Amino acid sequence: MTEECELFECGHRACGGCGPALAARLILKATGENTIVVASTGCMEVFSTPYPETAWKVPWIHSLFENAAAVASGIEASLKKQERDEHVVCICGDGATFDIGMLCISGAFERGHDITYICYDNEAYMNTGIQRSGATPYDADTTTSPAGKCSTGNPRPKKDLPAILAAHGATYVATASIAYPNDLIKKVQRAVSTHGPNYIQVHAPCATGWGFDGSQTIAVGRLAIETGLWVNYEMMNGEVERVRKVAHRKPVDDYLSVQKRFRHLYRPGRNEDEIAKIQAIADANAKKFGIDLNVVKEE
Template identity: 60%
Template sequence: MSKTAPKTYITSGHSACPGCCDIFAAKFALMGAGPNCIIVNPTGCLEVTSTPYPKSAWQVPWIHSLFENGGAVASGVEAGLKALGKKDDIKVIAIAGDGATMDIGIRSISGAFERGHDFTYICMDNEAYMNTGVQRSSGTPFDASTTTSPPGKFSFGNPLPKKNMPAIMAAHGSPYVATTTIGFPRDMIRKVKKATEIMGPTYIHAHAPCTTGWGFDTSKTLEVARLAVETCLWPLYEMENGQITQARKIKNPRPVEEYLRAQKRFQHLFTMEGGEEEIKKIQAMADWNIEYYGLQ
């Protein structure tokens, strides 16, 4: 970033792993949102590592909600600020993992978006329940190995595709939905800034590779994140009022094999009989993204 880069509002004092995706995500989100915000953070890796009692790495007001009620707490904060006449001056932002967003917390998020509360929800998608032992979530990609979807005699890992959470939030009538990644900081900062400046419930889905749960060297977090985009397995796009308005073009997509080889959670695809066919299925998913989102 340049010398004029926005200030970050999460600092040292956390206990996250080296190369932790969640700290990157929080840092870039706050660089986009600025200091006049209140953060609602459900249970998860970010909550646990950023607030080891009695310390806090947050330089803005921060609230820990339960695993399942981030959307409800964020909507309550927004309603309270409105009652006090302060909503125009303060942004409300919920930041949570894929489990708290796509699984256990989806009910309260759905309610908050249906009611039209003016806040931004950011999902840091590290594609499993990392804080409790790398269990599968509905954000876990096809064929990935987790502790509850291990490969073996009858399985190549997770048998189901990722839940399309951005499409679900767009279907709620959100005026702005976007995907981003910690691998492209400027993209994430810009989209968070845009989301927080739009009236109504807005949603950001951020790809966040986990060095521990995915199995790669701690120095490779951003490299793996960029590979997901360059192989078209993680398309970067924006939706406004339900329509895709912008997508990042990938001139020469890299084969998905490069992304899969970089992570321990997919290594079984290169050693098990039939793994080659599974890789072809994943390549087909990337090819579908290219066609559907207009990535070329």
């Protein structure tokens, strides 16, 4: 292997074991240098570009929290006019994608711009101190959905954004996880080589916000897949094409018990009702996408 140029450079200020930082590296590995990145406000914008430093070695633009998709639309339209072939890639957090930027994303996808919108999903507003977003899963403890005597954390389930954007007529929609780097790279490559609009949602565990040790980032991401709480799949023109199957699906406890944002479910005693509800979410995912592999047991 020859010396590869790293397009997302060392020296950024992400926490040790940062899931989104790893996602950024892998995404740029996949897109290559012929890329223009549009970022929204978020953790990634803040840790990678404290002026005058920048970790990016590709053209990178940040405007506002809500308008990454609109900025990307303009860039794409301009490149088209100039007959240039750069990939236009938005890399935004889940707050900017699920909540604040929804209007601009909806517009860009409805107009059918040839862009790839990638959401690194760390399931809350981590940059401002862990406030809940539309991507926060059921029962997660955040600073705006605190668990206590009167609450067991976030009362609402996660928004199904891939389905919403598929309904906009997106060409290619996929979910991926940093726990499976090669799968993520392949999906990003497929997205940038497909005429858009395309959407990829990347599960990117946040050690600080979720409450686990930085060395466990990939292990936690893997557990989300193995328990069925996160499903990796690809959709082409609204049809689910490929789904990552799980051979022996683990109980959701394996995933919940390693994160501080779910610790209220285990103290003082195990909260059977709430954990059963989360298990039901995993079971519903498994049924919807058919992720369970039928392993024949030997008698």
